[in-house]
Amino acid sequence: MDVGTSAPIEGCTILVASGRYVNPMALRPDDVRIEDIAHALGNQCRYSGHTREFYSVAEHSVRLAGILEEAGESWWVVLCGLLHDAAEAYLVDLPRPLKRDSALGEAYIAAEERCLRAVMSHFGLSPTEPPCVRAADLTMLATERRDLMPGDDVWAVIADVAPLEETIEPWEPRDARETFLFEFHRFTGYIEGAQ
Numbered sequence: 001m002d003v004g005t006s007a008p009i010e011g012c013t014i015l016v017a018s019g020r021y022v023n024p025m026a027l028r029p030d031d032v033r034i035e036d037i038a039h040a041l042g043n044q045c046r047y048s049g050h051t052r053e054f055y056s057v058a059e060h061s062v063r064l065a066g067i068l069e070e071a072g073e074s075w076w077v078v079l080c081g082l083l084h085d086a087a088e089a090y091l092v093d094l095p096r097p098l099k100r101d102s103a104l105g106e107a108y109i110a111a112e113e114r115c116l117r118a119v120m121s122h123f124g125l126s127p128t129e130p131p132c133v134r135a136a137d138l139t140m141l142a143t144e145r146r147d148l149m150p151g152d153d154v155w156a157v158i159a160d161v162a163p164l165e166e167t168i169e170p171w172e173p174r175d176a177r178e179t180f181l182f183e184f185h186r187f188t189g190y191i192e193g194a195q
Helices: 034-043 057-070 075-082 096-100 103-122 131-148 173-188
Strands: none
Touching: 034 057, 034 173, 057 075, 057 131, 057 173, 075 131, 075 173, 096 103
């Protein structure tokens, strides 16, 4: 059987929330479902779970998209922000130091880039991340460091980045999933159940 089916196949495949099997190492645009992305990101904790309390990748993505919307960015840039970590729905998150400074990280980054290209292609978006998305991601990193992580040391990557004024009060996984989907549909105009 082909990848993206409801039956297991040989090779590097995973069963996703919609009940389909996909190959995250060779994800195709047709394999992508926004419901799978929202479900997985809502259930994944940032920072390998080392936050003071559960804080999902979905919530991070929604908050990042909010920064972009508040800055007056176009709907498609805001949507790029919402989906900037969508590859993690299929690959899970790898901590930044491991991703940036190891042989494992090199292989992961290549897989992540392929996966994100498939996601962005599925939704008709450019695979090139707008610079403002990276800036908003750093703002979120500074805010999350302040509000969610143990200790008070300064991380070099955000030493000069101001966090948001608002304090993060983490959402439950279901709320994060539903808010992620709501924001996605708000920015795309897709109807419920759209592929």
